Amino acid sequence: MDLLDTELYSSKPLQFGRELKKHFPLDADITYCNHGSFGATPLCVIQEQRRIQDDMNKWPCHFTWRKSLPLYKQALEPLADFMGTKTKNLVFIANTTTGLNSVLKSLNLRPGSAIMGTSLTYGAVQYAIQETVRIKPGLKSLFMDIIFPIHSKQDLIDRFTSYLDEHPNIKLAVIDHITSPSAVLMPIQELVALFHSREIFVAVDGAHAAGQVQVNLDELDADFYTSSMHKWLFAPRGCGFLYISPRHQGNVHPAITSWDYAGSDMHAEFQKEGTRDQTPYFSVPAAIRFYQEIGGWETVRNYCRPLADDVVDLLVKAWHTEKLPIPRELEAPCLRLVRVPFIEGYHRADVSISRCLHNEFMPTIFISLYYKVNEYILIHLNVVLDPISSKLGRLCRVLAQNDARWDYLYMQLGDTSLLMDKTESDLKLQEHIFFEYKLQLIMISCQGKSYVRVATPAYTDHRDFEEMARIVLEIQAKANVCRSNAST
Numbered sequence: 001m002d003l004l005d006t007e008l009y010s011s012k013p014l015q016f017g018r019e020l021k022k023h024f025p026l027d028a029d030i031t032y033c034n035h036g037s038f039g040a041t042p043l044c045v046i047q048e049q050r051r052i053q054d055d056m057n058k059w060p061c062h063f064t065w066r067k068s069l070p071l072y073k074q075a076l077e078p079l080a081d082f083m084g085t086k087t088k089n090l091v092f093i094a095n096t097t098t099g100l101n102s103v104l105k106s107l108n109l110r111p112g113s114a115i116m117g118t119s120l121t122y123g124a125v126q127y128a129i130q131e132t133v134r135i136k137p138g139l140k141s142l143f144m145d146i147i148f149p150i151h152s153k154q155d156l157i158d159r160f161t162s163y164l165d166e167h168p169n170i171k172l173a174v175i176d177h178i179t180s181p182s183a184v185l186m187p188i189q190e191l192v193a194l195f196h197s198r199e200i201f202v203a204v205d206g207a208h209a210a211g212q213v214q215v216n217l218d219e220l221d222a223d224f225y226t227s228s229m230h231k232w233l234f235a236p237r238g239c240g241f242l243y244i245s246p247r248h249q250g251n252v253h254p255a256i257t258s259w260d261y262a263g264s265d266m267h268a269e270f271q272k273e274g275t276r277d278q279t280p281y282f283s284v285p286a287a288i289r290f291y292q293e294i295g296g297w298e299t300v301r302n303y304c305r306p307l308a309d310d311v312v313d314l315l316v317k318a319w320h321t322e323k324l325p326i327p328r329e330l331e332a333p334c335l336r337l338v339r340v341p342f343i344e345g346y347h348r349a350d351v352s353i354s355r356c357l358h359n360e361f362m363p364t365i366f367i368s369l370y371y372k373v374n375e376y377i378l379i380h381l382n383v384v385l386d387p388i389s390s391k392l393g394r395l396c397r398v399l400a401q402n403d404a405r406w407d408y409l410y411m412q413l414g415d416t417s418l419l420m421d422k423t424e425s426d427l428k429l430q431e432h433i434f435f436e437y438k439l440q441l442i443m444i445s446c447q448g449k450s451y452v453r454v455a456t457p458a459y460t461d462h463r464d465f466e467e468m469a470r471i472v473l474e475i476q477a478k479a480n481v482c483r484s485n486a487s488t
């Protein structure tokens with residue numbers, strides 16, 4: 001298909017699944033099962049972005065000086081309608097990371113205040129919180145552990161309530177609408193009410209929400225809400241928005257300080273970020289039009305959510321495993337975690353450092369597994385005799401001697417985990433599946449178990465996930481043959 005010559009709406013009614021996938025430039029040879037990370041942009045939106053880029057390239061000065069700001073403001077209009085607010089409360093930003101950085105770095109919290117996230121907060125956002133408290137003396141960061149299983153929505157809300165009882169100094173909470181990589185749909189309306197009842201500001205990380213769940217920003221009434229529209233709203237990459245409640249306008253500035261700093265026009269201030277290509281923002285009306293033309297929120301949800309349900313069943317049955325233990329009401333519509341079966345050769349602990357830890361601590365602490373993930377360490381410990389706390393200092397020393405950054409240490413006591421990411425073995429499996437089988441998936445490690453995060457945008461269908469199920473079983477079967485050959 002010619003990239004610049006798509007007549008999207010010629011073949012109505014548009015079919016979801018493989019028919020819809022033809023409207024994306026995705027490589028037809030790759031089974032694409034990880035929409036969640038970076039989204040996918042339809043050809044018609046790319047076409048619109050190129051049209052605007054052509055215009056920009058014809059007269060760079062005229063475009064930048066005279067056309068950019070009006071285009072920026074115009075593009076906010078359909079977005080404001082879509083997200084249930086007014087343009088005056090919205091600014092474009094490159095992505096969720098930028099949006100949250102703008103909020104975190106701008107707010108003047110009193111010394112002694114704490115900013116809270118959770119153990120499910122996106123890693124880059126955890127860093128942004130840590131950096132904020134580093135550059136603003138007197139502030140503290142707190143991360144509430146969210147341990148699975150979660151039994152009900154109320155169970156989760158109760159955990160937040162107890163945490164706030166224990167930490168009355170929290171003044172800002174950064175809460176995901178849909179957590180990533182764990183794919184928990186947070187009870188965001190109830191949490192905003194809970195935080196506000198304690199005079200805590202709430203910044204919602206809605207990176208995965210816009211386009212996946214219906215959001216009415218005015219009704220939600222969070223202090224800040226940010227999302228990356230390249231994920232589920234079909235915008236070009238590098239396209240997000242930040243909602244700033246009228247209560248805070250004038251107090252939040254762009255993460256990049258530039259022209260119009262602290263001026264009276266919030267749009268003008270956020271639009272100036274130095275010189276850069278803002279055509280992703282100007283393409284948002286085309287992205288929203290695409291979303292509406294394929295049926296809009298209801299139609300998309302009515303296809304994608306049952307598909308996610310079916311795919312989870314399919315994988316659980318095929319692999320004889322289970323989904324992440326969360327209640328139905330906290331399941332994201334199109335993003336779920338399913339455990340992959342144990343595969344010999346992939347799911348094995350790295351023994352080098354664990355041998356050292358064993359020597360140091362056995363028999364007081366039994367170290368069952370060890371992974372090194374970039375600079376993080378993830379350990380499964382079973383405390384045999386003493387409480388772990390009395391051993392922490394020594395444990396940290398051993399880790400430090402082994403090059404581990406123990407100040408960012410996430411530990412696993414019993415079978416509870418604070419870090420969700422990929423282990424080296426998960427990454428190896430993910431890469432093997434991509435290069436050998438041409439299927440893109442994303443592996444997630446959670447509480448010592450390996451999961452695949454399933455994403456079901458409207459251009460996927462059952463066949464993609466049947467393929468995923470088959471490939472994993474084939475790799476497992478081959479690994480078992482190798483093991484039995486080795487042992488004979």
Ligand SMILES: Cc1ncc(COP(=O)(O)O)c(C=O)c1O
Nearest residue numbers: 095096097122179180205207228
């Ligand atoms: C919950 C969450 N927050 C923030 C981000 C960062 O998004 P971006 O890279 O678009 O800034 C992501 C990306 O996956 C995410 O899942």
